[in-house]
Amino acid sequence: MKANHAETPESSNAVDKFKWFLALVLLAAAVVGNSFYGETVSIVIRAAGVIVLIAAALGVAATTIKGQIAIKFAREAKIEVRKVVWPTRQETIQTTLIVLAVCVVMALALWGIDGIMVRLVAFATGV
Incomplete structure (x- = not known):
């Protein structure tokens, strides 16, 4: 027992x-x-x-x-x-390229907005 x-x-x-x-x-x-x-x-x-x-x-x-x-x-x-269902190599490459393209577009957009803002501030302050 x-x-x-x-x-x-x-x-x-x-x-x-x-x-x-x-x-x-x-x-x-x-x-x-x-x-x-x-x-x-x-x-x-x-x-x-x-x-x-x-x-x-x-x-x-x-x-x-x-x-x-x-x-x-x-x-x-x-x-x-x-x-987990892992993405294929092709899906991974396509997604990576899309992310890179969006990053480049956003970087260019922010660069343009920054340039405009600098010119507006320079115009408003008379510098």
Whole structure:
């Protein structure tokens, strides 16, 4: 027979806080260790150490409640991205050319309006 061990929100919250603290300590160790051993240890070893510590920090953070929610969100986002209908190359090129044409037309229109406004202000002020 299985025993139900339901954690109280307080104890779960305390465990999560500890896990987040541990993840931050691991990240700080990666930064400080990389800085501290910058002169004496090979770049390859330091890079490997930083990667291992960051992976460990992410692993610890992933075991928290918010970490699990973030992982679930990322999985759902990946599924939604698969549902997107991406434009064809021709559609992309046509849309890009339309945007460029509108930008050029608007730039010329604003340049013309600016020129007119400068002349009007110069005429009104007598400069």
